[in-house]
Amino acid sequence: MERICSKVGCQREAVSTLTHDYEGRMAAIGPLGAGDDPHAHDLCAHHTERMTMPAGWTVLRHSTLRE
Incomplete structure (x- = not known):
C-alpha cells in the first residue's frame, strides 16, 4: 500500500517520517516509520x-545511503 504525504492537499508518495517532541523542542526526519504512530507524519x-x-x-x- 502506497503511503501519501501528510501535508494537506499533497498527493505525492511519502519518502520520510517526521516525529517531534514539543517539550524538548526537537524534530527528527528519517526513513519511513512503521506507520502506526499517530504522532508521526x-x-x-x-x-x-x-x-x-x-x-x-x-x-x-537522518540520511540513508544511496548507490
Missing part, C-alpha cells in the same frame, strides 16, 4: 527538503 521528498521548524528547535535529519 509522513512527508514526500518535496516537503522533506522544505520542512522548517520554529526558531530554537533542533532538527535531526
